[in-house]
Each structure stands twice: as C-alpha cells, then as structure tokens.
Amino acid sequence: MTALVEMKDISISFGGVHAVEDVSVDLHPGEVVALLGHNGAGKSTLIKILSGAYRRDQGTIMVDGKEATIDNPRDAKAYGIETIYQTLALADNVDATANLFLGRELLTRWGTLDDGAMEAETRRVMNRLNPNFKRFKEPVKALSGGQRQSVAIARALLFNARILIMDEPTAALGPQETTQVAELTQQLKADGLGIFLISHDIHDVFDLADRLSVMKNGKLVGSARVEDVTKDEVLGMIILGKCPPGAIPGPGAATSEELAGIAS
Amino acid sequence: MATPPRSTPRALISSAEIDTRMIGMVAALFVIWIGFHIASGGVFLTARNLWNLSVQASSIAVMSTGMVLIIVTRHIDLSVGSVLGFTAMMMGVVQAEFLPPLIGYDNGMTWILALALGMVIGISVGAFHGYVIAYLGVPAFIVTLGGLLAWRGAAWWVTSGRTVAPMDETFRLIGGGTVGSIGETWTWIVAGIICLGIIGVLVNGRMQRSRFGFPKRPIWAEALLAICGCGFALGAAAVANAYPWPRRVAERYAEAQGIAIPEGGLTISHGFAVPVIIALVVGVVMTLIATRTRFGRYVFAIGGNPEAADLAGIDTRWITLKIFALMGALCAIGAAISTARLNAATNAQGTLDELFVIAAAVIGGTSLGGGVGTIVGAMLGAVVMQSLQSGMVLIGIDTPLQSIVVGIVLVFAVWLDTVYRRRSA
Numbered sequence: 170m171t172a173l174v175e176m177k178d179i180s181i182s183f184g185g186v187h188a189v190e191d192v193s194v195d196l197h198p199g200e201v202v203a204l205l206g207h208n209g210a211g212k213s214t215l216i217k218i219l220s221g222a223y224r225r226d227q228g229t230i231m232v233d234g235k236e237a238t239i240d241n242p243r244d245a246k247a248y249g250i251e252t253i254y255q256t257l258a259l260a261d262n263v264d265a266t267a268n269l270f271l272g273r274e275l276l277t278r279w280g281t282l283d284d285g286a287m288e289a290e291t292r293r294v295m296n297r298l299n300p301n302f303k304r305f306k307e308p309v310k311a312l313s314g315g316q317r318q319s320v321a322i323a324r325a326l327l328f329n330a331r332i333l334i335m336d337e338p339t340a341a342l343g344p345q346e347t348t349q350v351a352e353l354t355q356q357l358k359a360d361g362l363g364i365f366l367i368s369h370d371i372h373d374v375f376d377l378a379d380r381l382s383v384m385k386n387g388k389l390v391g392s393a394r395v396e397d398v399t400k401d402e403v404l405g406m407i408i409l410g411k412c413p414p415g416a417i418p419g420p421g422a423a424t425s426e427e428l429a430g431i432a433s
Numbered sequence: 434m435a436t437p438p439r440s441t442p443r444a445l446i447s448s449a450e451i452d453t454r455m456i457g458m459v460a461a462l463f464v465i466w467i468g469f470h471i472a473s474g475g476v477f478l479t480a481r482n483l484w485n486l487s488v489q490a491s492s493i494a495v496m497s498t499g500m501v502l503i504i505v506t507r508h509i510d511l512s513v514g515s516v517l518g519f520t521a522m523m524m525g526v527v528q529a530e531f532l533p534p535l536i537g538y539d540n541g542m543t544w545i546l547a548l549a550l551g552m553v554i555g556i557s558v559g560a561f562h563g564y565v566i567a568y569l570g571v572p573a574f575i576v577t578l579g580g581l582l583a584w585r586g587a588a589w590w591v592t593s594g595r596t597v598a599p600m601d602e603t604f605r606l607i608g609g610g611t612v613g614s615i616g617e618t619w620t621w622i623v624a625g626i627i628c629l630g631i632i633g634v635l636v637n638g639r640m641q642r643s644r645f646g647f648p649k650r651p652i653w654a655e656a657l658l659a660i661c662g663c664g665f666a667l668g669a670a671a672v673a674n675a676y677p678w679p680r681r682v683a684e685r686y687a688e689a690q691g692i693a694i695p696e697g698g699l700t701i702s703h704g705f706a707v708p709v710i711i712a713l714v715v716g717v718v719m720t721l722i723a724t725r726t727r728f729g730r731y732v733f734a735i736g737g738n739p740e741a742a743d744l745a746g747i748d749t750r751w752i753t754l755k756i757f758a759l760m761g762a763l764c765a766i767g768a769a770i771s772t773a774r775l776n777a778a779t780n781a782q783g784t785l786d787e788l789f790v791i792a793a794a795v796i797g798g799t800s801l802g803g804g805v806g807t808i809v810g811a812m813l814g815a816v817v818m819q820s821l822q823s824g825m826v827l828i829g830i831d832t833p834l835q836s837i838v839v840g841i842v843l844v845f846a847v848w849l850d851t852v853y854r855r856r857s858a
C-alpha cells in the first residue's frame with residue numbers, strides 16, 4: 170500500500186541552527202503517527218514544512234507516492250493537508266466564522282461574501298466540537314484559550330482534509346473537550362484520514378497513535394509501532410536519544426559510546 | 434433564539450449591536466459644532482457654513498477611506514498629500530496646456546481624459562509604493578516618507594513650480610461651487626435614495642439572519658437605526674437646500690435662461706455639492722469593499738495576524754500592493770476635487786494633507802495597532818477635522834495656533850485609542 174505522505178531526508182536550518190536534519194517520516198491512510206521530542210526538538214518545524222509554512226532546504230515530500238510541490242500553505246491545502254498550528258494561527262480581530270473560512274470564503278452569486286452561509290456552517294461544525302460554544306459574533310481575541318483551540322480545530326476539519334496535522338491540539342482544552350478531540354481523532358482515523366499528532370502527553374500518544382517517531386535536537390532518534398515499545402522506552406528515546414530494540418533507529422539515535430558516556 | 438431581557442444602557446446598546454465608539458464620535462462632533470457655534474456668535478451652524486464644510490471635507494474624506502485599510506494592515510502612508518499634489522499637477526497640465534492644442538478648448542472629452550490620466554498616475558504611484566513595501570520589504574513608513582519628498586519634488590518639476598490655470602469647465606463641476614451642485618430636486622432624490630438604501634440594508638440583514646435562524650436585533654433598535662439614518666440624510670438635504678445661490682449669480686442665470694425673476698427675488702438652492710456626492714459614493718463603495726469582499730476580509734485578517742493570514746494561504750504581499758494602489762486611486766480623486774475647486778493646480782497643493790487624512794482615520798476609530806477600523810468612522814473623522822479647521826478660521830484663530838491645535842488633537846486621538854484598546858483587551 171502506498172503511503173499517504175512520505176517525507177524523506179528533510180533538512181532546514183535557520184541561520185546556523187539546524188532545526189531539522191535528515192528526518193524521514195511517513196503516514197498511511199487511517200493511521201495516526203505521533204511526533205515526540207523535547208522542547209525545541211524540531212517537531213513544529215518539521216510539520217510546518219509539510220504544511221507549506223516553511224520551505225525545506227533539502228529532502229523530498231511524496232503524496233500518494235508522487236513527488237509533491239509544496240512551496241506555500243496554498244499548495245499544501247491543495248493536497249488536502251490541513252494543519253492545527255501550535256500557535257493556532259488565528260486572526261484575533263475577526264470572528265470565528267471569518268477564521269474558519271479564511272482564504273476560502275463562500276461567495277454569493279454577486280461575488281460578495283456569503284456571511285450567512287458561512288456562519289451557518291460554522292455553527293454546525295462548532296456545535297459538533299464544542300456544544301457550549303455560543304460566541305459566534307465576537308472577535309476570537311475575546312475567547313478563552315480552549316475556545317480558540319476549538320476554532321482552530323474546526324477550521325482544519327471544515328474542508329475535508331485527507332492529511333491532518335495536529336500540533337499539540339489539546340494543550341489548552343479542558344477534560345471534556347480533550348475527550349471530544351480524542352473521540353474525533355478516532356472517528357477521522359476510521360474515515361481514512363492520515364493524522365500527524367504532536368503531543369507531550371505520552372498517555373495520549375499511546376491511546377491514540379498507531380506509530381510514533383521521536384526527534385531530538387532536530388534529528389530523528391527512531392520510529393516504532395506503539396505495540397513494540399513501552400512508555401519508559403519512549404521516555405528514554407526522548408530524553409537520552411536511546412533507541413530500544415523494538416524501534417527502527419534514525420540518524421539521531423545515540424550510539425552505545427554516547428550512552429556509556431552519559432551513564433558514567 | 435430570544436435574547437434575555439436586559440435593561441442597563443450598556444446591555445441595550447450591545448443587544449442593538451451599535452458601536453459605542455461611533456456614538457462617542459458623533460457626540461464629540463456635536464460638542465465641537467455647538468462650541469464653535471457659540472464661540473463664533475452664531476455663524477457656525479448655518480446652512481452656508483455647513484455646506485462649505487461639507488465641500489471642504491470631501492477630499493480628505495475620500496482619502497481617509499483608503500488610509501483606513503492601510504492602517505488596518507499596520508502600515509502608514511505619509512505620501513498622500515504629495516501624491517495628491519503630483520496627480521493634481523499632471524491633471525492640470527493635461528487639461529489646461531496639453532490637450533487644448535490637440536482637441537481644442539471646451540472639448541467634451543477633456544475632463545474624462547484628465548481624470549483618467551490622474552487615476553492611472555495615482556494607481557501607478559500607489560502600486561509602486563506597495564511593490565517596494567510588500568515585495569522588497571522596506572517599511573511603509575520609510576517608503577512613503579521618501580514618497581512625501583519625491584512626489585512633492587515631482588509636482589514642482591512638471592511646471593517648474595508654476596501654477597496651472599484655468600481648468601476645463603466640465604472638470605470644475607467636480608469641485609462643487611454654485612454650478613457644481615445638484616440643485617434642490619436632485620438633492621431630495623439623493624436623500625430619498627439614501628433612506629431607501631439604509632432601510633434596504635437593515636431589512637436585508639434581518640432577512641439573512643432569519644434565513645439561518647441567527648439571533649436578531651430587537652425591533653426597536655432596527656427602527657432607531659432607520660430613523661437616525663434617514664433623519665440624518667433628510668436633515669443634510671434640508672440644510673444643503675437652505676443655502677441659496679448668491680443673488681447676482683441667480684439673476685444672471687435667470688437672464689441667460691430667460692426665466693422671469695419673481696417678486697422678492699429669485700432663490701435657487703445649491704443642494705448637495707458634487708464633491709460631497711463623490712465622497713458619499715466613495716464611502717459606500719469602500720464600505721462594500723471592506724466588509725463584503727474577500728479583499729476586505731483579507732485586509733482585516735492581515736491586520737489582526739499577518740502570520741495567520743499567510744498560513745491561511747492568503748497572498749499577503751499582493752494584497753498589500755493592491756491596498757496601496759487603491760490609496761493612489763483615492764489620492765487621484767482627492768486631487769481632482771481640490772484642483773477643480775481651486776480652479777488651478779498649484780505646487781503646494783495637498784501639503785499636510787497626510788496629517789489630516791491620518792488624523793481623520795485615527796479619530797474615526799482606526800487603531801494604529803492594526804486590525805480595527807471602519808470607513809464610516811474615518812469619514813466622520815474627516816468631518817471632525819474639517820470642523821475644527823473651519824471653526825478655528827471662523828473664530829479668528831491664527832494659522833500657527835491652528836497647527837498647534839491640530840497636532841494636539843492628533844496625539845490626543847491616538848492616546849484615546851491606546852486607552853480604549855488597553856481597556857478592551
């Protein structure tokens with residue numbers, strides 16, 4: 170079966186900093202792949218390359234087995250790649266509806282914005298995600314952190330994504346909303362979407378993901394199916410860069426000498 | 434979905450979805466008007482003065498609508514006065530010196546060609562600024578500060594500083610004046626159209642909300658808005674119609690037209706001046722652009738969070754270029770109005786207009802922090818600025834003191850905006 174997305178040997182640096190170096194990850198339809206790593210490991214940077222926010226210095230991206238040209242966010246969206254950014258990337262001064270449809274507004278036959286239709290659609294999607302949400306007319310600046318996150322999630326769901334990138338989607342959510350997002354993730358997975366999930370919560374990852382990849386200092390430590398590793402082993406990957414036997418090591422896996430150096 | 438009954442004034446205003454800032458501005462305008470009326474011994478609130486005020490405010494009002502979009506996207510345009518000066522000079526030279534030898538004096542095409550040329554120049558200059566700002570990444574402040582000098586210099590260069598006059602007869606109608614007004618009947622018709630427009634917008638809004646089952650404004654609020662809007666339009670028409678042509682001019686006109694002069698003299702009303710009509714049309718069009726089109730939506734989204742707009746796939750640089758090109762077009766319209774009114778293109782035309790235009794936008798509620806602003810507000814702001822200016826002239830304040838007052842008002846308005854934003858954040 171061809172992979173939905175394959176990112177091969179991706180590198181990018183900012184000034185002298187190698188934020189991502191030779192990282193390869195892939196994603197299949199109906200699969201959740203978790204990306205893990207300490208703060209500043211390069212997770213967000215890697216997925217921003219896939220979503221078109223950054224241009225990679227090196228590497229190739231394949232979608233459905235064919236090389237894809239992703240130079241800007243519009244290109245990525247054209248491939249059905251939708252992203253929930255860690256920073257949410259909302260325009261604070263306009264309302265939820267304007268944010269959901271930003272860049273893809275519905276128009277009336279006169280070529281003007283069809284605010285009514287857009288708001289109706291927004292109410293439908295938001296209702297499924299966060300039934301308590303009522304503040305449709307206010308600029309999103311006036312919303313709580315969790316409500317803003319709901320808006321960002323709703324936006325990614327609105328346009329029938331095939332590939333969904335979620336960069337810490339539940340960081341600001343309450344327990345009820347987090348459960349809702351977890352259920353939603355399962356449902357989207359069943360619908361055949363491929364999902365990249367970035368999370369610091371190892372329990373969440375083990376509950377939701379099929380596979381995981383760990384990054385450290387911009388390099389890939391290793392990738393594994395969740396059944397093949399334990400939570401402690403994954404912690405070892407994140408903190409020490411130590412690749413357990415159940416995982417496929419990447420270029421960033423610590424060598425045995427390095428590990429011996431830490432131990433002594 | 435019914436809104437729960439609430440009774441505090443603030444809740445009432447918010448359920449009616451009326452902008453409190455706008456109410457404040459209208460109130461401030463009335464205070465200024467009444468203040469000047471008293472200080473000037475009762476000459477400020479006369480039909481004649483208000484009519485003149487409306488004509489004088491129109492050029493600034495037209496340009497302030499573009500400045501709103503620029504400030505909303507966190508840019509600034511300091512060059513509008515100079516761009517106005519340059520386009521005015523080009524339009525003047527073309528109709529007074531270049532075209533007549535080619536197509537003759539009083540050719541019906543002259544004003545159209547001059548205006549078209551002005552628009553092309555204005556748009557090109559604005560697009561050029563926008564290109565340097567958006568694609569070369571030079572801050573708008575610097576680009577337009579350079580433009581402020583460069584275009585003023587260019588305006589001088591066209592005629593080596595010589596004033597160009599007179600303008601084409603038809604072109605002069607753009608500037609208002611006795612003949613450049615639409616007369617009593619048309620003024621009532623225009624006011625009627627405005628009333629119908631206001632009611633149409635309110636009814637349509639209500640129907641849209643019904644169609645999707647969204648909460649509606651209380652009916653009293655809709656009625657209040659309709660009454661205020663229509664009252665304002667009809668009141669303005671009455672004022673414009675209450676200002677008659679000077680008696681001599683009216684008599685000469687009657688003679689030429691072979692109309693018998695009735696007992697007790699002939700009164701011909703001015704009605705709305707053409708530049709005021711132009712400003713109103715620009716205001717409506719710009720409001721539509723800002724609120725009903727994708728372009729307008731992107732302008733505000735960019736102002737709220739440029740990075741988010743980029744990530745949403747908006748071509749922010751292209752939008753920026755278009756905003757500045759639009760500003761250039763509005764400068765050309767402003768230039769046409771002021772050239773036509775002066776019946777001349779001068780080297781100093783539009784000097785310090787940037788200050789008035791920016792002040793109008795900011796007083797009208799455009800936030801220098803970006804993302805917030807309305808076209809109506811800016812046009813009201815232009816009226817406030819012009820009221821201050823005219824009022825000070827009327828009560829005999831010296832020019833240097835006028836400048837000091839305008840400067841203070843600008844800083845005060847920005848300070849108010851800062852306070853307002855801090856409170857609402």
Ligand SMILES: Nc1ncnc2c1ncn2[C@@H]1O[C@H](COP(=O)(O)OP(=O)(O)OP(=O)(O)O)[C@@H](O)[C@H]1O
Pocket residue numbers: 183186187188206207208209210211212213214215255
């Ligand atoms: N636009 C940028 N300019 C310069 N450096 C950047 C930029 N974006 C990221 N970096 C650097 O790249 C590295 C990786 O950052 P990234 O945001 O991808 O980390 P992350 O794994 O998502 O961390 P976190 O868990 O904190 O979200 C960091 O060292 C960061 O400083």
Ligand SMILES: [Mg+2]
Pocket residue numbers: 212213214255336
């Ligand atoms: Mg991150």
